[in-house]
Amino acid sequence: GAGVSQSPRYKVAKRGQDVALRCDPISGHVSLFWYQQALGQGPEFLTYFQNEAQLDKSGLPSDRFFAERPEGSVSTLKIQRTQQEDSAVYLCASTQSPGGGYEQYFGPGTRLTVT
Amino acid sequence: KQEVTQIPAALSVPEGENLVLNCSFTDSAIYNLQWFRQDPGKGLTSLLLIQSSQREQTSGRLNASLDKSSGRSTLYIAASQPGDSATYLCAVSAPPETSGSRLTFGEGTQLTVNP
Numbered sequence: 001g002a003g004v005s006q007s008p009r010y011k012v013a014k015r016g017q018d019v020a021l022r023c024d025p026i027s028g029h030v031s032l033f034w035y036q037q038a039l040g041q042g043p044e045f046l047t048y049f050q051n052e053a054q055l056d057k058s059g060l061p062s063d064r065f066f067a068e069r070p071e072g073s074v075s076t077l078k079i080q081r082t083q084q085e086d087s088a089v090y091l092c093a094s095t096q097s098p099g100g101g102y103e104q105y106f107g108p109g110t111r112l113t114v115t
Numbered sequence: 116k117q118e119v120t121q122i123p124a125a126l127s128v129p130e131g132e133n134l135v136l137n138c139s140f141t142d143s144a145i146y147n148l149q150w151f152r153q154d155p156g157k158g159l160t161s162l163l164l165i166q167s168s169q170r171e172q173t174s175g176r177l178n179a180s181l182d183k184s185s186g187r188s189t190l191y192i193a194a195s196q197p198g199d200s201a202t203y204l205c206a207v208s209a210p211p212e213t214s215g216s217r218l219t220f221g222e223g224t225q226l227t228v229n230p
Binding site for chain 1: 119149151156157158159160161164204206215216217218219220221222223
């Protein structure tokens with residue numbers, strides 16, 4: 001595709017609901033990242049995939065957060081039993097190689113509001 | 116732990132001015148540094164990528180410099196225009212063996228260019 005796409009763009013969830021956020025990276029990009037951006041802050045790293053392998057999930061804030069990329073392309077970030085503090089913009093980024101030195105391309109983000 | 120700081124947090128200038136945005140980072144063991152632009156409600160757009168071995172990069176009216184040893188980068192915007200109004204984010208990349216070069220972001224500088 002032309003760029004990284006994310007869906008939905010906006011999601012309102014009641015506290016306690018489960019949500020699933022989708023990321024479609026640029027075709028052929030090996031590396032995929034999820035970041036969380038709170039209001040007025042810079043994005044913070046959540047997790048990293050190289051193809052289908054989740055190599056780093058150290059940034060996931062709790063065990064309610066789960067991410068997968070089963071076929072090495074589309075990725076889903078799932079949040080179980082959402083809490084108000086989960087309200088943020090969730091950004092997905094991809095890059096063509098894990099070797100470093102390449103730009104990360106970001107999607108438009110999913111704005112999650114937990115009421 | 117890498118920390119990135121951006122100064123100033125906000126900046127308002129009249130159209131036509133040249134301006135400098137500052138970024139500093141605590142750990143000089145970076146692989147590269149990226150400057151991004153973020154418009155309200157949108158994702159991140161990559162502006163410039165500087166590899167750790169480089170001193171500067173230029174794109175149109177933008178020039179970014181990197182002094183890795185002192186942990187500093189600057190983004191210079193020449194002849195600012197109202198369309199430059201956005202939040203500018205600086206991000207440093209860890210070495211690729213660290214989570215595929217995950218990014219650590221500053222909190223951004225919110226720029227307003229007044230007509």
